[in-house]
Amino acid sequence: MMKRDECFRVLARHITNEAVVATYSSAVDWVAIKPRVLNYTSIGAMGLDISHGLGLALGQPNKRVVVLQGDGSLLMNLGSLVTIAAVAPKNLVHFVAHNETYEANGGHPIPQRNVDFASMARSAGYAACYDFADLDVFTQQVAHVLEQDGPVFATLHVEPSKPLFYDYPSLYDPAKRQAFKAAWQM
Amino acid sequence: MEAGGAATDGKRRLSGGAIIAAIKASGIEYILSVPDITTSSGLLAPIAQNPAFRLIRVCKEDECVGIASGLFYSDKRALMLIQHTGFLDSINAIRGVAVEYKQPICMMIGLLQHDPDKPPRESPRYGVRIVEPILDDMGIPHHLISLDADVAKIQPAIENAYRQSRAVAFLVGRSPS
Numbered sequence: 001m002m003k004r005d006e007c008f009r010v011l012a013r014h015i016t017n018e019a020v021v022a023t024y025s026s027a028v029d030w031v032a033i034k035p036r037v038l039n040y041t042s043i044g045a046m047g048l049d050i051s052h053g054l055g056l057a058l059g060q061p062n063k064r065v066v067v068l069q070g071d072g073s074l075l076m077n078l079g080s081l082v083t084i085a086a087v088a089p090k091n092l093v094h095f096v097a098h099n100e101t102y103e104a105n106g107g108h109p110i111p112q113r114n115v116d117f118a119s120m121a122r123s124a125g126y127a128a129c130y131d132f133a134d135l136d137v138f139t140q141q142v143a144h145v146l147e148q149d150g151p152v153f154a155t156l157h158v159e160p161s162k163p164l165f166y167d168y169p170s171l172y173d174p175a176k177r178q179a180f181k182a183a184w185q186m
Numbered sequence: 187m188e189a190g191g192a193a194t195d196g197k198r199r200l201s202g203g204a205i206i207a208a209i210k211a212s213g214i215e216y217i218l219s220v221p222d223i224t225t226s227s228g229l230l231a232p233i234a235q236n237p238a239f240r241l242i243r244v245c246k247e248d249e250c251v252g253i254a255s256g257l258f259y260s261d262k263r264a265l266m267l268i269q270h271t272g273f274l275d276s277i278n279a280i281r282g283v284a285v286e287y288k289q290p291i292c293m294m295i296g297l298l299q300h301d302p303d304k305p306p307r308e309s310p311r312y313g314v315r316i317v318e319p320i321l322d323d324m325g326i327p328h329h330l331i332s333l334d335a336d337v338a339k340i341q342p343a344i345e346n347a348y349r350q351s352r353a354v355a356f357l358v359g360r361s362p363s
Contacts, residue, residue, distance in 0.1 A: 042287060043282075044287060045282045054256060055252060055258070056259060058253070058256070059256060059262045079245025177287065184260065
């Protein structure tokens with residue numbers, strides 16, 4: 001089992017001009033590790049993060065989009081796996097931090113802790129699917145995960161983290177949305 | 187009598203082709219849809235065959251809100267083509283993205299089993315009756331599209347939605363032909 005922030009530190013070394021969609025606990029960790037204008041943390045409703053990611057990927061097919069989603073969020077929008085597989089954006093990489101809990105809502109367990117998200121994505125028709133539970137393996141393979149044609153899916157098996165501070169006014173700041181839009185169109 | 191009756195029927199017609207032309211003239215590139223029986227044959231089926239649009243078939247209507255928002259950051263225009271039941275199911279997404287973030291989420295909503303000769307607020311069907319009051323409470327402008335004469339509302343309303351960065355809803359009260 002890995003720690004989410006450790007995974008994101010490894011991932012951050014490979015992020016340059018990609019849009020990174022991150023929400024809730026993943027967003028808190030990510031913006032602390034890699035603050036940048038191309039972070040996209042306003043999604044309006046739980047579960048919609050990957051749908052925003054699809055829209056971003058369609059809008060700029062020559063740029064890459066990385067989504068950092070939680071397991072609870074994916075469970076709220078499981079059909080999105082099928083939608084994305086059908087649309088098949090080559091520039092979309094979809095990570096799910098599988099900590100088996102609704103961490104931002106009190107740490108309660110998800111309904112089925114050992115649900116196999118990567119198999120679901122594979123069955124839906126994603127181009128490539130991965131399961132990572134070892135940080136050394138993730139470190140070794142993350143560049144390949146990010147570079148190949150998508151849609152790519154990867155489960156990150158992580159521990160629930162220590163209590164986080166959710167600064168929602170900052171994550172949902174309208175000025176950040178405007179700045180993102182300007183940077184994304186450059 | 188026959189001529190008069192024909193004229194009345196003609197006035198009650200709703201042309202799917204005219205709606206599609208208005209959508210295209212509004213700069214809409216993406217149609218995001220879960221099928222709706224009111225708009226199935228008159229709008230969705232021809233749109234699926236129309237190379238002017240990119241149709242994204244989604245599994246659940248709230249996905250449309252996220253996809254449209256993502257496209258908005260590249261100034262790509264999208265229209266959700268859904269049923270009123272899907273609108274009701276997507277209220278939280280619409281609340282967050284369209285209303286609180288003030289984004290131009292454009293919705294074309296078929297009123298399932300609606301009597302096109304009655305105002306939606308007077309529908310015997312609860313689900314139809316509550317659509318306009320919900321839109322009013324959320325501050326989302328809406329337009330009833332039941333007759334050919336209503337089609338002229340579409341392009342100015344979409345242009346206004348993008349100019350003001352706010353949502354708009356079109357309620358399709360009759361099956362387009």
